[in-house]
Amino acid sequence: MPGYELWSDKERKEVNDVLATGILMRYGFDGPRKGIWKSKELEEAICKTFGCKYAQLTSSGTSALTTAISALGIGYGDEVITPTFTFVASFEAILNVGAVPVFVDVDDTLTLNPDAVKKAITSKTKAVMPVHMCGSMADMNALIAICKEHNLILIEDACQSIGATYKGKHAGTIGDAGTFSFDFVKTMTCAEGGAVMTNREDIFIKSDGYTDHGHDHKGADRGADLHPFIGYNYRISELHAAVGLAQIKRLPEFLAIQKKNHAQLKNILAQIPEISFRRIPDPAGDSCTFLSWFLPTEEITRAVVNEMKIQEILPGNFYWYDNNWHYIRKWDHLKNAVTLNSLHPDLKAQVIHHATKDFAASDAVMSRCISTAISLLWTEDQIKEKGNKMVALIKKVMSVQKVIA
């Protein structure tokens, strides 16, 4: 997810505008900032680019999630349904507000399995939070229908899928709220940053205040602002927003390259009949940050990963099943509810209960999946060489496995 790969004079120009005034904070200092409001400009660009009514920038994707969840009124005792395959930030944000993350299996879309979601609903369920992993989106129509039927909030963790769409609507703009991350390895970056997107004015007003100590931002004098509720400091800086402003203008260029490179690599890997590809509910909406593919068994997949390591072509290929950040199997800190602050004993017991359930259905998918990150810097020749090496390696492993069998 490499917006950083194409760093340019455009980003430098936007940052230099801010450096010229020296006003690095997004609020106040109206005179000295001489009309430079990078954060506001980026928020407007997000609304225009992705088609949502409101956007609130934050200091990270994690703080965007916490903000959205808080603004939606989710808290102690509430259950939030979320997938077993995500980044740890998704459950961190749920825990941050004292709610319970209820983990649910993923299917071959690598996102929430709608049937598993239905089965996980209890009287305490308040929200469903799909995570649009690796550049492409969950089965939104099915999830919207479930949320409508059970009167549940829908929050999209779209941190990894900037530019993905589902039936013409952008990731993060479909639910009650959605979030992006602009950290250094996202499709577009601010170095660090995030955004809450919503079409609901009430959620936007709450997000705006929550990310700045509850300020109501109604006047020009920060000291005179009222605080209708308690908030925190999840503000972005003008320097970070300046980088994002340059990057959002370049997003169509990034996405076009990503899609082209993804298609070329997919065509090469498709030569192997035993490989299947991730199911994408709306294929036209794939942002193509990763090419995710499956091998027939865990044994073969592990052998392929091992051979990639030996041939030194593993970097850029992710076997999430063994990854400490992205798949529940390795989240021991969560399974033991190890926190620095003390949790209410009931919450702690619930966290442990839900994190240690049987996720055999997710295991069956994730143990056979490899995701190849798509670089914007690859040339056609490099993709050909890379793809052909992968094909030869996979064929070699498959033939050895056949002999053993």
Ligand SMILES: Cc1ncc(COP(=O)(O)O)c(C=O)c1O
């Ligand atoms: C799915 C998902 N959610 C949330 C986040 C958190 O974003 P950040 O690193 O900006 O806090 C990430 C970051 O990798 C992510 O992949």
